[in-house]
Amino acid sequence: MRSVSRVTVVAAAAAAVFVAGAWWHGVTWSDVRHWGTPRNVIEAEGEAVRIPLPQGETERIRPRVTALTAGAYEFLFPTGGAGGGPVRYDPCREVEWVIADHLMPDGVEPLVHAAVARVQEATGLAFAYEGYTDEPVSFDRALIQERYGDRFAPVLLGFQNEAQNPDLKGSVTGLGGSSAVPGAYGDEMWLRAGVVTLDFEDLAGILRNESDGAALAEAVIAHELAHVVGLAHVADTSELMHESNLRLLDWGDGDLAGLAVAGSGACEDV
Numbered sequence: 524m525r526s527v528s529r530v531t532v533v534a535a536a537a538a539a540v541f542v543a544g545a546w547w548h549g550v551t552w553s554d555v556r557h558w559g560t561p562r563n564v565i566e567a568e569g570e571a572v573r574i575p576l577p578q579g580e581t582e583r584i585r586p587r588v589t590a591l592t593a594g595a596y597e598f599l600f601p602t603g604g605a606g607g608g609p610v611r612y613d614p615c616r617e618v619e620w621v622i623a624d625h626l627m628p629d630g631v632e633p634l635v636h637a638a639v640a641r642v643q644e645a646t647g648l649a650f651a652y653e654g655y656t657d658e659p660v661s662f663d664r665a666l667i668q669e670r671y672g673d674r675f676a677p678v679l680l681g682f683q684n685e686a687q688n689p690d691l692k693g694s695v696t697g698l699g700g701s702s703a704v705p706g707a708y709g710d711e712m713w714l715r716a717g718v719v720t721l722d723f724e725d726l727a728g729i730l731r732n733e734s735d736g737a738a739l740a741e742a743v744i745a746h747e748l749a750h751v752v753g754l755a756h757v758a759d760t761s762e763l764m765h766e767s768n769l770r771l772l773d774w775g776d777g778d779l780a781g782l783a784v785a786g787s788g789a790c791e792d793v
């Protein structure tokens with residue numbers, strides 16, 4: 524038995540950094556359409572920054588997933604999402620992601636890509652890999668950063684140990700989550716700028732010591748990515764979203780049902 528993870532520590536962060544406000548430089552077509560409605564603003568890297576307008580189409584990139592299973596699932600932000608449901612990623616835009624490869628153990632990178640593919644498949648969200656970053660791994664990261672330009676920071680997946688992040692103490696192998704942030708206008712929220720941190724010492728130990736170590740490590744990473752797309756822990760031990768991994772290697776029925784819901788949120792209209 525191996526306890527692997529916890530709920531995100533970033534869950535409450537978005538409300539703290541969000542401040543409503545008006546900002547009238549650089550008026551765009553969308554601003555004109557929303558004339559009279561102040562563009563939402565967040566604080567990022569010490570400055571007030573307008574929430575970026577969504578880019579691209581307003582249709583789903585990948586088809587909506589219909590869950591064929593039923594079971595337990597929970598959301599980290601059960602309300603406040605666009606359309607009245609849980610807070611979720613926008614399925615009309617790619618979920619961009621990067622790896623902070625510093626301290627990444629040998630053999631882990633293919634497992635990360637496989638885990639992302641599993642979440643993409645189960646949610647119908649379109650993930651887009653952007654390569655390595657030198658951004659330090661932190662749940663306190665700025666949601667908009669100069670290094671990534673005028674958009675929300677991509678999902679960051681990186682590696683730490685207990686000394687660097689005390690939340691990884693003991694048997695905790697990973698942490699994952701995203702921030703719930705209002706759209707450019709109005710009160711409805713979407714998930715943005717997720718973070719996964721993996722205990723590189725625990726991961727190396729799993730790969731070294733367990734007979735099915737690679738599959739188990741991939742399942743741990745998939746669990747953390749499921750937090751990123753909004754799922755919380757459940758009490759049912761037959762689900763991968765149980766707080767401890769009891770040697771499960773694949774999604775349970777409730778996980779699949781929840782991931783389908785996680786990928787079925789509303790798109791942000793431009």
Ligand SMILES: [Zn+2]
Nearest residue numbers: 528529530766
């Ligand atoms: Zn967890």
